[in-house]
Amino acid sequence: QKTYLEDIFVIPDIWEGFARVDFCIANRDPGVEKVTIRCKILEKPAGKVVESVNQEYPVGEGNLSIDDFVLFMDEMKLWSPEAPNLYDFEVSLFAPGGRLLDSRVITTGLKEFKVVGKEFYLNGNPYFLRGYGDDIIYPQTIMPEAARKEGYTASILRAKEFGFNAARHHSHFPLSAYLDEADRLGLLVQPELAMSNECYRGINAESEALFKSEWINLILKNRNHPCIMAWCGGNEQEWGYPFENELYDIAK
DSSP: OOEEEEEEEEEEETTTTEEEEEEEEEEOOTTOOEEEEEEEEEETTTTEEEEEEEEEEEOOSEEEEEEEEEEEOSSOOOBOSSSBOOEEEEEEEEOTTSOEEEEEEEEEOOOOEEEETTEEEETTEEOOOOEEEEOOOOTTTSSOOSSOTHHHHHHHHHHHHTTOOEEEETTSOOOHHHHHHHHHHTOEEEOBOSOBGGGGGGOOHHHHHHHHHHHHHHHHHHTTOTTBOOOBOOBOOTTOOTTHHHHHHHHO
16 A cells, blocks of 8 residues: 555543544655545444544655644543543545545543642542552463453453552563553553663663664554553663663653
């Protein structure tokens, strides 16, 4: 496919009642000079369409970044561990005449999580985190399951039964199957770049470039997951490392 969508990112504004959908149109076809984007929001699990917007864009060869596609919602059901409401954002790209060029579905939840003073706020209200450490221990399978979401269902539900609403993932990024279940069942998570204490002492130009590229790729891949509350650049950073501020800036 010569004309397609990349880097779709849903950014909610819970106070104004809209979601902005950022994306990139990659065009390698000189014959395509104009496209139409259609975005539909479907409420999960019923699949009810709650909003649909079409918008035309002129395109040339190359990449066109879009950051002005906005969908207002009459009733925005917010995501939280207590009410993990999810939506499908179906983004479709059409050539003139209605020919479908590309289509992607982003499943996400709409929330605002921030720090005010010394308190966490979720969707405008003070929120007490009751978290635990996930040290990537899987006694039955040794390694985490790559694709079967059901493999994570029981552990997340058990954590919630014990009263937890958050997990810190020690020195690892959970796989997509886990994050999908955390989205669906309602568990806040803090993924962590696999970099800790002693490895800081051996940093060189090659390893620094690797850490930065992995950090960027992991955030871009996972940033539509509503379960993610924070990005952690590494474990036990008591010695610091020369590019820690760059990791912060990249994440922001």
